[in-house]
Amino acid sequence: MNDLTPDRDERVANLKGMGCSRKRVEDVRFTQGKGNYVDDVKLPGMLHSDFVRSPYAHARIKSINIDAAMALDGVVAVLTAKDLEPLGLHWMPTLAGDKQMVLADGKVLFQGQEVAFVVAKDRYIAADAVELVEVEYEELPVIVDPFKSLESDVVLREDLDPTADGAHGPRKHHNHIFTWEVGDEKATNEVLDEAEVVAEDMFYYHRTHPCPLETCGSVASMDKVNGKLTLWGTFQAPHVVRTVASLLSGIEEHNIRVISPDIGGGFGNKVGVYPGYVCSIVASIVTGKPVKWIEDRMENLMSTAFARDYWMKGKISATKEGKITSVHCHVTADHGAFDACADPTKFPAGFMNICTGSYDIPVAYLGVDGVYTNKAPGGVSYRCSFRVTEAVYFIERMIEVLAIELNMDPAELRRINFIKKEQFPYKAALGWEYDSGDYHTAWDKALKAVDYDGLRAEQAQRVEDFKAGKTRKLMGIGLSFFTEIVGAGPVKNCDILGMGMFDSCEIRIHPTGSAIARLGTISQGQGHATTFAQILASEIGISADSITIEEGDTDTAPYGLGTYGSRSTPVAGAATAMAGRKIRAKAQMIAAYLLEVHDDDVEFDVDRFVVKGAPERFKTMKEIAYAAYNQAIPGVEPGLEAVSYYDPPNMTYPFGAYVCVMDIDVDTGVPDIRRFYALDDCGTRINPMVIEGQVHGGLTEALAVALGQEIAYDDMGNVKTGTLMDFFLPTAWETPNYETDYTVTPSPHHPIGAKGVGESPHVGGVPCFSNAVNDAFKAFGLRHTQMPHDHWRIWKTANGLGLHD
Amino acid sequence: MTDKMHVKLNVNGEDHEFLAEPRELLIYALREKLNLTGPHVGCETTHCGACTVTLDGKSVKSCTVFVAQANGAEITTIEGIGNPDNLHVLQEAFREHHGLQCGFCTPGMITRATKLLEENPNPTEEDVRFGMAGNICRCTGYQNIVKSVLAAASELNGAKEAAQ
Ligand code: FES
Ligand code: FES
Numbered sequence: 001m002n003d004l005t006p007d008r009d010e011r012v013a014n015l016k017g018m019g020c021s022r023k024r025v026e027d028v029r030f031t032q033g034k035g036n037y038v039d040d041v042k043l044p045g046m047l048h049s050d051f052v053r054s055p056y057a058h059a060r061i062k063s064i065n066i067d068a069a070m071a072l073d074g075v076v077a078v079l080t081a082k083d084l085e086p087l088g089l090h091w092m093p094t095l096a097g098d099k100q101m102v103l104a105d106g107k108v109l110f111q112g113q114e115v116a117f118v119v120a121k122d123r124y125i126a127a128d129a130v131e132l133v134e135v136e137y138e139e140l141p142v143i144v145d146p147f148k149s150l151e152s153d154v155v156l157r158e159d160l161d162p163t164a165d166g167a168h169g170p171r172k173h174h175n176h177i178f179t180w181e182v183g184d185e186k187a188t189n190e191v192l193d194e195a196e197v198v199a200e201d202m203f204y205y206h207r208t209h210p211c212p213l214e215t216c217g218s219v220a221s222m223d224k225v226n227g228k229l230t231l232w233g234t235f236q237a238p239h240v241v242r243t244v245a246s247l248l249s250g251i252e253e254h255n256i257r258v259i260s261p262d263i264g265g266g267f268g269n270k271v272g273v274y275p276g277y278v279c280s281i282v283a284s285i286v287t288g289k290p291v292k293w294i295e296d297r298m299e300n301l302m303s304t305a306f307a308r309d310y311w312m313k314g315k316i317s318a319t320k321e322g323k324i325t326s327v328h329c330h331v332t333a334d335h336g337a338f339d340a341c342a343d344p345t346k347f348p349a350g351f352m353n354i355c356t357g358s359y360d361i362p363v364a365y366l367g368v369d370g371v372y373t374n375k376a377p378g379g380v381s382y383r384c385s386f387r388v389t390e391a392v393y394f395i396e397r398m399i400e401v402l403a404i405e406l407n408m409d410p411a412e413l414r415r416i417n418f419i420k421k422e423q424f425p426y427k428a429a430l431g432w433e434y435d436s437g438d439y440h441t442a443w444d445k446a447l448k449a450v451d452y453d454g455l456r457a458e459q460a461q462r463v464e465d466f467k468a469g470k471t472r473k474l475m476g477i478g479l480s481f482f483t484e485i486v487g488a489g490p491v492k493n494c495d496i497l498g499m500g501m502f503d504s505c506e507i508r509i510h511p512t513g514s515a516i517a518r519l520g521t522i523s524q525g526q527g528h529a530t531t532f533a534q535i536l537a538s539e540i541g542i543s544a545d546s547i548t549i550e551e552g553d554t555d556t557a558p559y560g561l562g563t564y565g566s567r568s569t570p571v572a573g574a575a576t577a578m579a580g581r582k583i584r585a586k587a588q589m590i591a592a593y594l595l596e597v598h599d600d601d602v603e604f605d606v607d608r609f610v611v612k613g614a615p616e617r618f619k620t621m622k623e624i625a626y627a628a629y630n631q632a633i634p635g636v637e638p639g640l641e642a643v644s645y646y647d648p649p650n651m652t653y654p655f656g657a658y659v660c661v662m663d664i665d666v667d668t669g670v671p672d673i674r675r676f677y678a679l680d681d682c683g684t685r686i687n688p689m690v691i692e693g694q695v696h697g698g699l700t701e702a703l704a705v706a707l708g709q710e711i712a713y714d715d716m717g718n719v720k721t722g723t724l725m726d727f728f729l730p731t732a733w734e735t736p737n738y739e740t741d742y743t744v745t746p747s748p749h750h751p752i753g754a755k756g757v758g759e760s761p762h763v764g765g766v767p768c769f770s771n772a773v774n775d776a777f778k779a780f781g782l783r784h785t786q787m788p789h790d791h792w793r794i795w796k797t798a799n800g801l802g803l804h805d
Numbered sequence: 806m807t808d809k810m811h812v813k814l815n816v817n818g819e820d821h822e823f824l825a826e827p828r829e830l831l832i833y834a835l836r837e838k839l840n841l842t843g844p845h846v847g848c849e850t851t852h853c854g855a856c857t858v859t860l861d862g863k864s865v866k867s868c869t870v871f872v873a874q875a876n877g878a879e880i881t882t883i884e885g886i887g888n889p890d891n892l893h894v895l896q897e898a899f900r901e902h903h904g905l906q907c908g909f910c911t912p913g914m915i916t917r918a919t920k921l922l923e924e925n926p927n928p929t930e931e932d933v934r935f936g937m938a939g940n941i942c943r944c945t946g947y948q949n950i951v952k953s954v955l956a957a958a959s960e961l962n963g964a965k966e967a968a969q
Contacts, residue, residue, distance in 0.1 A: 027900040030908030031892070031915060033843020033883030040842040123833070124826065213847045213855060213909045213943045264845070264909030265943045297848040525907030525944045693903045696946030724852035724941075732947040733938040 011606045016545060017538030018752065021689035024530040026523075035262045038217045041232050043290040046219070047076055049283060050126035051276070051299065052116040052133045054108035057144070057374040057717020058156070059137040061104055064116060069132040074125035076287055078133060079117040079279060081105040083286075091159075092248060092278055095271075095496055096348065097167025098177070098339035099159075100377060102275045107140070109156060109337035110376045111717050112302030117279040119291055142717040146311065146334040146371035149175040156337065156372045167339070168348040168370075177339050177370035182353040182430045188365040191326035195317030199405040203397050204786045205390050207309035207334070207375070207711045209301050210382040211729065212524070214264025216304055217294035218277045220284040228255050229284070233277055235260045235552075236270040237562025239520055240499060242554045244273055249281065260552035266524035267701065268380035269305045271342045271564045298722045306375070306711055307382030309334040310352075310390045316398045322408050324361050324417045329394060331368040333379075339370060341379030342564070343386050344494040344501065350386030351485045353430035357395035358439050358483045358655060359417040364429040374717045381564060383701050383762035385486040392482045396767035397784065400479075400774060404783055409456070410771075411447055414481050415440065425748075432485060434653045438681070438745050443481060446657035446679045449741060452477075455661060463779045472667050474779075478660035478772025482764035486756040487570025487652045496561065502647040503571035504558035505579045507536065509640035511629040513622030514546035517579070520560010521572040522552040526694070526758055528568060531687045532576050535752060539580030540587070541607035541621040558643060569686065569756040570747075575646035577751040582642035586628070591619040593633050652747045652755035656680040658768040664776045666803050669795030671707065671773060673736040678764070681743045683755035692740050695761045699738050702765025704730050706773075708790035728790070777801060810873045816841065817885025825872045831865075832856045834872040835882060843883035843912040847941070854940030857913035858882045864920045866939070883912035886919060894964075895919060895957045904953035906944035914940050918954045926965075928958055 006014070016022045029035055066078040081103040084090040091099045104115045116133050120126035143149045143156065155162070155174045165171065168178035192198055218233035229251055235241045238258040246253040263270060276293040283291040295304065311332040317325045333349060335341060343350040349368035356364050381387065399417075403410035418439040419426045426434040455477050462475045491500030504520040517536055521528060528551060533544040551557055560572060584604060591609035592599045595617055602609040610618040619627075627633070628640040661675040678695055685691055708728035712720040721727045746753025766787075773789040774782060780801045785793070798804060809824040816839060823838055830849075835841045835858070847855035849868045856868040859881040887893035895915050898904065905911040914937065921928065921936040928936065933954045934947070942950060 023900055024903065026908065027905060028889075030905055030911050031896040031899050032887065032889065033841075033912040035908045035911075037842075037845065037909065039836075039846065042840075122837075124828070211943065213853060213907070213941065214845065215847075263907065264847075265907040267943070297850065297853075525909075527906065689903050693906060693945060693949060696948045697906060697944045698946075700946035701943070723850055724848045725850065729853075729941050729943065731938040731941060732934040732951060735934075735947045737948055738946065 008606060015537045015541065015543050015607060016534060018534050018684070018686050020534070020687065022530055022534055022544060022687055024527050026527060026529050037214055037262045037264050038219060038232050038234055039294050041219045041261065043219065043221055046290040046292055047119050047121060047287060048123045048126050049117060049119045049280060049291055049293045050123070050130050051114045052118065052130050052135065053299070054104065054111060054113040054115055056108060056137055056139055057111045057142045058109060058140040060107045060140060062136040062138055065134040066116065068134065069118060069129040072125065072129050072132060074121040075118065075129045076121065077119040077283060078129065079103065079283060084282060087282065089248060089278060089282060092273065093497070094338055094340040096339040096341045096343060097345065100338035100340055102278045110374050111719055112299065112376060114275040117283065119283045119287060142374045142715070144373055144375060144713045144715060144717050146332050146373055149371050149373050156374065175372045177335055177372060178348050180348045180368045181366070183365040184363060185365040187363045188326045188328045191363055192315055192317050192328060195325055196320045197405055198315060198317045199398070199402040200315040201401050201784050203312045203314065203394055203784065205308045205310040205312060205393055206787055207306050208382065208705050208709050209306050209711050209727070210267035210269040210380065211301065211727065212265030212267050212269050215295045215297060215300040216270060216274055216276065218280045219290055219292045220280040221290035222284040222288065224288050228257065229281065230257045230259065231281065232259045232261055234263055234270045236266045236522060236524065236564050238522060238552055239554050239559045240496065240562060241273065243499065245281065248278070258554045260522045263522065263524040266564070267383045268307060268342070268564060270524065271380055272305055272340060272378065274304055297724060301711065301722050301727055302719045303376050304378065305380045306336065306378035307380050308390060312390065312394045314394060314398045316402050318402060318406060322406050322413050322416055324359055327356055327361050327364045327398065329355050329366045333368055333370045334373050334375065335370050335379050336373055336375040336377040338377035340377035342381065344488055344496055345498070346493055347386060350381065352387040352391050354388055354432060354483065354485045355391035355394050356428050356430055357392060358419060358481050360419045360423065361429055366430055375713060383698055384759045385484060385488065388484055389763050389766055392763050393767045396480045396482065396771065400771055401783055404778065410479055411452060415443060418443065433650060434483065435650055435747050435749055436745050437483065437653060437655055438743065439481065439655060442655065442657045442679055442681055442743050445741065445743065446659055446677060450659045450675065450677050473663045473665055474776040476662040476664060476772035476776030478662065478768045478775060480658045480764050480768035480771060482760070483653055483655045484760050484763050485651045485653055486759065487567050487648055490649060491647045499561065500647070501561045502645050503560040503567070503575050504643065504645045505572060505575040506558045506643040507579045507583055507641060509583060509625045509628070511626050513542060513625040515542055516548045516550060517576065518550045518557040519572045519576065520558050521563040521568045524563065526568065527690045531690055532573065534686055535573055535576045536580050539577050540583050541604065567756065569754050570652045570750060571646055571648055573754055574648060574751050575644045578646055579642045579644035582644065583640060586640060587621060587624045589636055590624050590627055590633060594619050594627055649749045652683065652750060654680065654682045654755040654757060654760050656760055656764050658764045660768045660772040662772040662776065664773065664794060666798045669791035669798065671789070671794065676736055677739045677741065678761060679741040679743065680757060680760050681745050682757035682760065683744065683746045683750065684753035685742065685744065686754060691757050694758045695740050696738055698759060698761025699765045700730055700735050702762045703735065703769055704728055706766045706769035706787055706789060708788045710788050812872055812876050814875060814878060814880055816880045817882060827871065827873050829872045830868055831870040831872045831875050832867040835867060841882050841884050845909055845912065847909065852941065854917060855910055855913045857916045857940060859916060859920055864917050883916050886915060893919065894960050895953070898953040898957035898960065902949050902953040902956055904945065904950045910940060910942040914942065914950060918957070921954065922958055922961060926958060926962060930955065
């Protein structure tokens with residue numbers, strides 16, 4: 001033993017630890033079509049299901065007749081609210097402290113709402129039976145505008161006592177949900193009143209949808225013999241689903257096993273608990289057979305998990321020189337028919353109070369009013385951490401409007417207002433403590449990379465050429481600088497339904513020196529099986545290739561709050577490192593014993609412990625693992641295992657600087673993205689390849705949202721964008737190539753300094769694309785035009801500015 | 806209900822015979838009857854391409870073909886493109902260049918790309934972007950998919966040259 005060891009560099013390379021672009025272990029299965037997604041789950045005797053959904057946005061249900069449907073050959077059951085009521089399951093609690101109908105109880109409140117659940121031998125029969133269920137509706141007045149809702153006599157939620165407080169305090173009107181206030185309004189108003197310069201505007205962040213390529217679904221299997229319920233599904237938080245399922249059904253938690261198999265993208269869509277999950281469970285209990293529910297694309301877009309829909313009215317003040325002195329923001333938040341937002345309990349508008357952005361703003365105020373309308377419930381964080389996209393869009397548009405007011409370059413305006421490096425940890429006016437940042441360095445690097453001054457000169461020339469009739473294309477330069485807040489979160493202020501938002505990792509080292517680690521999170525494409533093994537490899541000195549990562553099975557994985565809000569790396573990643581360190585601590589004792597020295601006389605080196613000052617005397621982790629199981633070591637228990645439940649002391653604050661250059665054809669309204677530069681600082685970088693992939697993906701979703709993707713309703717509450725024909729998903733053809741770059745400012749409180757990255761590009765990307773469109777028309781007097789900037793709206797903007805005359 | 810139809814298919818080199826309702830979709834037959842769960846369903850409206858298979862030499866979205874229409878056809882799904890001991894160059898390239906994340910679009914993407922490279926063995930980036938525009942990916946932003954396909958093209962061409 002101990003002969004001919006590879007040199008240190010080679011040992012580091014073999015480890016495939018943090019910082020290397022390790023190829024993904026998941027891909028071997030996925031590229032061969034051997035993924036196992038929920039619709040691939042097949043069980044003997046399994047039944048299929050489908051929903052009868054409301055064609056109306058607001059109507060009373062006079063009657064439901066299921067006779068014809070039940071008479072159809074192959075139909076096993078048709079469930080309505082009446083069937084669920086005795087079980088107390090016709091309503092369910094939402095993540096936001098409201099409640100939501102599982103199946104329509106007396107009335108429907110949005111188009112596509114679940115009315116009855118048909119269970120049949122196959123999907124075709126279930127779909128036929130849906131057509132045979134006769135529902136008699138009486139139409140009620142429809143409200144799709146939150147401002148009108150607050151003035152309307154029409155009571156949307158008749159189930160709520162209009163005089164009683166809601167989950168987040170007093171309600172002002174029967175269609176009002178909550179008011180949430182942060183900051184000092186009086187002081188903010190005083191500064192605004194006295195200010196040298198004030199800019200104000202109303203920004204509408206339209207309703208959209210995460211639309212992962214795989215829709216939502218579940219398979220429930222109630223084994224009546226042993227009393228165990230197994231539930232497979234598209235769950236971003238499987239452990240939470242188990243707890244909620246237990247509380248709802250009364251089945252003890254140890255008798256419920258929730259499995260998230262491979263998930264075909266989540267982006268926030270798969271955080272919530274949907275009626276389909278509940279109905280599949282009930283149907284399995286009722287029929288004694290496994291029941292599968294898979295939603296189709298239209299159902300997905302119409303009924304599960306919208307995002308955004310924020311009307312943000314802002315005021316910002318500054319000195320004549322451009323130093324920002326205050327910001328005031330009021331949001332009217334359209335939550336649809338039920339408040340099912342997926343936010344930590346104490347934050348009914350998520351982390352919208354990061355809306356002071358990356359700037360040193362002494363005083364600020366945020367007020368949010370949540371409102372019921374006849375739209376689908378949801379309000380999820382679509383590829384962002386709890387309303388951070390809204391906050392960043394708000395401040396990054398506000399800055400641009402202020403720059404117009406000041407007649408100042410928006411890049412310079414940002415620069416003179418950035419929080420300075422030496423101000424971190426920085427306490428923001430709306431309460432957050434930013435952990436670390438170096439904004440000036442990132443900004444300068446970005447502007448230099450794109451030759452910002454050169455771009456502005458080119459743009460000025462283009463405006464001249466346009467005015468001279470030499471071109472019909474305008475050029476827009478979009479800027480954005482964002483600060484994200486991710487990694488929820490400290491249990492002291494972040495919980496969902498009372499469940500603290502820690503996360504976990506459990507590690508077992510096998511006697512021959514390979515390992516398995518299980519986490520409370522679940523990958524939906526982020527590549528956890530690859531990257532968490534890298535963290536662990538660096539911590540415990542076992543090659544990532546010899547470490548299996550498992551998530552998503554509540555029977556085997558330790559409890560955790562799941563994957564959303566970019567919390568996996570900040571929280572579960574930290575748990576992984578901490579559990580790894582426990583392993584290492586025990587390994588050190590074993591190594592010292594084997595080497596016959598004192599514990600303190602050995603030190604960790606890549607994949608082994610060496611005797612200090614005598615590197616030729618060492619024990620590799622493989623040797624230590626074997627000894628841990630097979631050698632009696634005085635005072636040391638056999639085995640090599642560890643578990644860590646990590647409650648982060650603070651959030652992490654990734655940031656970035658983005659620049660987009662766009663040419664817009666004034667006559668067609670078509671934007672052409674000529675260049676997109678994205679600099680991200682996510683702290684310590686675990687796998688650069690995976691980070692880059694996350695950035696590409698997040699930017700493309702940002703492009704979609706900014707340039708056309710929308711869940712639109714007509715006045716009757718009909719969803720106008722319910723298929724992929726109308727709901728914009730960019731193809732390879734519309735999507736540009738992105739240039740990625742980075743700086744590294746580690747998080748001071750995270751064990752490995754990592755901050756999380758999956759959502760940054762979306763958060764920073766949307767304002768960047770939108771700013772580019774707005775910027776293109778700035779020379780012609782445009783201050784602000786609302787998203788989404790589809791071709792038609794861009795054409796209308798050009799037209800409104802007289803550019804077609 | 807209409808009478809069932811007798812359908813014969815050759816899928817990934819194997820013959821299959823079964824009865825199907827005239828309205829049954831090809832994707833449904835592949836996934837439910839033949840247990841080929843590689844092709845996925847993302848929309849059922851011909852927009853996303855997750856269900857792409859090769860049918861008699863053409864890329865086809867199997868959610869928009871009745872299985873009865875495919876009677877007598879030769880079909881290749883992702884399961885027939887490579888196997889664990891002998892992966893297709895595209896399968897290797899997608900892994901090498903991080904051309905996938907959640908993997909849900911990947912079977913359709915790779916299946917489409919095999920045809921694209923047969924139709925056009927020397928594509929430009931633009932050709933790849935245009936030729937793959939029927940396949941939506943929500944995760945990757947396409948940049949690495951395009952890279953993967955281009956890399957596979959040059960590798961296939963290199964192998965061809967070497968063989969000559
Ligand atoms: S499922 Fe066939 S194209 Fe989307
Ligand atoms: S990898 Fe997720 S949809 Fe393409």
